[in-house]
Amino acid sequence: MLIALFPGDGIGPEIVAEAKRVLDALAIDGLTYEDGLVGGAAYKAVGHPLPPETLDIARRADAILFGAVGDPDCDALERHLRPEQAILGLRKELGLFSNLRPAKVFPELAHESALKPEVAGAIDLLIVRETNGDVYFGEKGFRTTAEGYREGYDIMSYNEAEVRRIAHAGFQAARARRGKLCSVDKANVLETSQLWRDVVIAVSAEYPDVALSHMYVDNAAMQLVRNPGQFDVIVTGNLFGDILSDQASMCVGSIGMLASATLNGSGQGLYEPIHGSAPDIAGEGRANPLATILSAAMMLRYSLNLPEQADRIEAAVAQALRDGARSADLGGAMTTVEMGDAVLAAL
Amino acid sequence: MLIALFPGDGIGPEIVAEAKRVLDALAIDGLTYEDGLVGGAAYKAVGHPLPPETLDIARRADAILFGAVGDPDCDALERHLRPEQAILGLRKELGLFSNLRPAKVFPELAHESALKPEVAGAIDLLIVRETNGDVYFGEKGFRTTAEGYREGYDIMSYNEAEVRRIAHAGFQAARARRGKLCSVDKANVLETSQLWRDVVIAVSAEYPDVALSHMYVDNAAMQLVRNPGQFDVIVTGNLFGDILSDQASMCVGSIGMLASATLNGSGQGLYEPIHGSAPDIAGEGRANPLATILSAAMMLRYSLNLPEQADRIEAAVAQALRDGARSADLGGAMTTVEMGDAVLAAL
Numbered sequence: 304m305l306i307a308l309f310p311g312d313g314i315g316p317e318i319v320a321e322a323k324r325v326l327d328a329l330a331i332d333g334l335t336y337e338d339g340l341v342g343g344a345a346y347k348a349v350g351h352p353l354p355p356e357t358l359d360i361a362r363r364a365d366a367i368l369f370g371a372v373g374d375p376d377c378d379a380l381e382r383h384l385r386p387e388q389a390i391l392g393l394r395k396e397l398g399l400f401s402n403l404r405p406a407k408v409f410p411e412l413a414h415e416s417a418l419k420p421e422v423a424g425a426i427d428l429l430i431v432r433e434t435n436g437d438v439y440f441g442e443k444g445f446r447t448t449a450e451g452y453r454e455g456y457d458i459m460s461y462n463e464a465e466v467r468r469i470a471h472a473g474f475q476a477a478r479a480r481r482g483k484l485c486s487v488d489k490a491n492v493l494e495t496s497q498l499w500r501d502v503v504i505a506v507s508a509e510y511p512d513v514a515l516s517h518m519y520v521d522n523a524a525m526q527l528v529r530n531p532g533q534f535d536v537i538v539t540g541n542l543f544g545d546i547l548s549d550q551a552s553m554c555v556g557s558i559g560m561l562a563s564a565t566l567n568g569s570g571q572g573l574y575e576p577i578h579g580s581a582p583d584i585a586g587e588g589r590a591n592p593l594a595t596i597l598s599a600a601m602m603l604r605y606s607l608n609l610p611e612q613a614d615r616i617e618a619a620v621a622q623a624l625r626d627g628a629r630s631a632d633l634g635g636a637m638t639t640v641e642m643g644d645a646v647l648a649a650l
Numbered sequence: 651m652l653i654a655l656f657p658g659d660g661i662g663p664e665i666v667a668e669a670k671r672v673l674d675a676l677a678i679d680g681l682t683y684e685d686g687l688v689g690g691a692a693y694k695a696v697g698h699p700l701p702p703e704t705l706d707i708a709r710r711a712d713a714i715l716f717g718a719v720g721d722p723d724c725d726a727l728e729r730h731l732r733p734e735q736a737i738l739g740l741r742k743e744l745g746l747f748s749n750l751r752p753a754k755v756f757p758e759l760a761h762e763s764a765l766k767p768e769v770a771g772a773i774d775l776l777i778v779r780e781t782n783g784d785v786y787f788g789e790k791g792f793r794t795t796a797e798g799y800r801e802g803y804d805i806m807s808y809n810e811a812e813v814r815r816i817a818h819a820g821f822q823a824a825r826a827r828r829g830k831l832c833s834v835d836k837a838n839v840l841e842t843s844q845l846w847r848d849v850v851i852a853v854s855a856e857y858p859d860v861a862l863s864h865m866y867v868d869n870a871a872m873q874l875v876r877n878p879g880q881f882d883v884i885v886t887g888n889l890f891g892d893i894l895s896d897q898a899s900m901c902v903g904s905i906g907m908l909a910s911a912t913l914n915g916s917g918q919g920l921y922e923p924i925h926g927s928a929p930d931i932a933g934e935g936r937a938n939p940l941a942t943i944l945s946a947a948m949m950l951r952y953s954l955n956l957p958e959q960a961d962r963i964e965a966a967v968a969q970a971l972r973d974g975a976r977s978a979d980l981g982g983a984m985t986t987v988e989m990g991d992a993v994l995a996a997l
């Protein structure tokens with residue numbers, strides 16, 4: 304099985320290296336690796352954030368372990384050359400439409416949240432975000448209005464096939480958890496959302512065991528602050544999912560701990576920490592690698608069908624935390640490598 | 651000066667009645683009032699959530715004091731007949747493009763927030779949300795894709811004139827506060843946002859005394875949880891403003907305390923509490939009228955140019971809280987009328 308390693312920018316190489324050490328320690332038979340350039344690193348080396356060689360590795364791989372992209376040197380580039388295009392391009396080219404972001408507090412870290420410990424401690428939710436459609440990938444551009452004003456526009460849309468497949472992903476995730484699915488939209492204003500809601504309701508007939516509810520996105524943003532413990536699985540579109548999943552991860556408090564997966568219909572997946580490339584601490588060996596290590600665990604579970612090995616990694620991370628492993632972002636002083644060592648010791 | 655009173659649905663009539671008592675107590679010369687039907691109440695009475703008679707009153711009025719709209723009986727109606735259309739219609743028909751939502755914690759209520767008291771206690775921000783454009787008012791509908799799938803779509807757009815006027819509103823608000831303006835967009839993905847950002851930067855040349863920053867909406871949703879005290883004024887589009895302003899108000903904790911104004915270019919404004927119609931407690935006399943009373947204060951300040959009277963109301967509300975006035979939502983047992991009495995006593 305082929306794993307593509309795309310470390311990317313900033314702290315990406317440091318944190319992916321630790322995840323690779325953990326994977327190596329599991330000594331899984333038949334895993335091979337190929338490295339690829341993405342993001343600002345790829346732009347600087349070959350002039351494009353997602354070069355054809357990288358895309359080729361990605362297509363052949365069973366899974367992609369991704370660090371982070373984002374480089375202040377690239378801020379002034381045209382949009383299609385900016386580091387973020389690597390992630391948008393991979394999602395689109397590989398049909399990675401189902402972005403899974405679990406948000407759960409590790410008891411040792413509940414105090415890190417800006418929320419009261421009893422509120423943050425109750426968080427155990429999964430956001431299932433669609434990542435192939437919506438206003439992200441519709442026609443967009445600039446035009447001139449009748450009055451002669453310059454105007455920017457982006458078409459938001461979802462069709463029933465797109466909604467159906469992400470709705471199934473949401474219901475299945477809910478079924479494997481606590482059986483509650485909340486679909487978030489803005490159906491009181493948007494026709495895209497009205498179609499979304501109609502299709503989710505239609506699909507729900509196949510999941511009588513899952514309790515479906517609907518929430519407007521503005522209310523969801525409120526409820527994620529007021530009482531995030533009320534949620535099990537949230538399913539939503541690309542744009543609302545972008546906002547709400549970042550909000551939810553910050554509610555957990557320790558953003559250096561949160562992993563994500565983005566899957567297509569054939570089991571391929573891209574796995575990455577939800578935090579960014581942290582250019583301010585890049586190269587200093589101080590980044591927390593745990594979110595990337597947990598992303599590797601998700602990879603074993605979802606793309607490589609190795610749930611026991613995934614469990615082992617997750618248990619080792621929890622143990623390392625109980626043993627007191629703390630990088631700077633968690634209020635400690637351990638280096639990236641020492642955090643990796645702590646997980647290896649617990650394995 | 652003519653004030654339109656549009657109580658609307660649910661608790662709307664109860665809370666607007668208290669605000670009216672407070673206005674009466676100020677004995678301001680030359681104020682006249684006209685009542686109008688909006689929302690589900692209007693639909694039930696005359697078949698439309700924003701009847702022509704109501705719109706006519708609104709156009710003639712100097713200011714609108716609005717309760718709330720929203721009625722579960724109307725959930726199954728077609729979108730253009732639902733209660734929310736009253737608010738969308740008034741915004742559009744009167745050109746009310748600048749929605750101002752201050753979020754600030756009253757010291758007595760800091761513990762009500764789900765955020766830690768030290769985090770919530772630092773909140774003192776104003777969201778300036780554009781409410782005449784964006785994906786709310788673009789072309790929208792349903793169509794069939796080439797593959798034969800039903801698709802919903804909504805066009806998001808902003809032109810330079812629209813962005814310019816709300817940018818000015820944001821800069822002016824920042825100038826009158828702590829001189830910091832954060833513009834929120836999603837310029838890494840949306841051309842609408844790219845135009846937004848370009849125009850905001852152009853307008854900033856006229857406000858050298860205001861410190862302008864930019865933030866992506868996903869990051870803004872995180873920062874509003876992590877450290878909302880960092881913000882002074884946030885200026886953003888209709889959709890992002892909908893989400894972030896609700897999130898910010900929940901960060902404050904006591905949503906029954908938060909007022910809002912929506913202004914057009916000629917000083918007309920609509921004033922309403924940010925909370926909803928609360929159908930579950932409608933008619934029970936238990937709703938908290940303070941957000942509506944504070945909205946009346948905003949009305950005196952922004953549309954009627956009576957800042958001293960506005961100050962008096964705000965001081966009286968703060969005093970009532972210090973004196974222990976607490977409705978059910980604030981953990982107390984006082985009725986709507988008793989809360990109004992407490993403000994009148996403090997006036």
Ligand SMILES: CC(C)[C@H](C(=O)O)[C@@H](O)C(=O)O
Pocket residue numbers: 387390391545838839868
């Ligand atoms: C980098 C950006 C384009 C991307 C997105 O908006 O999807 C990111 O915020 C994410 O959530 O993965």
Ligand SMILES: CC(C)[C@H](C(=O)O)[C@@H](O)C(=O)O
Pocket residue numbers: 491492521734737738892
């Ligand atoms: C009722 C709804 C259409 C409205 C909006 O989305 O603007 C409301 O949420 C608001 O924020 O005033």
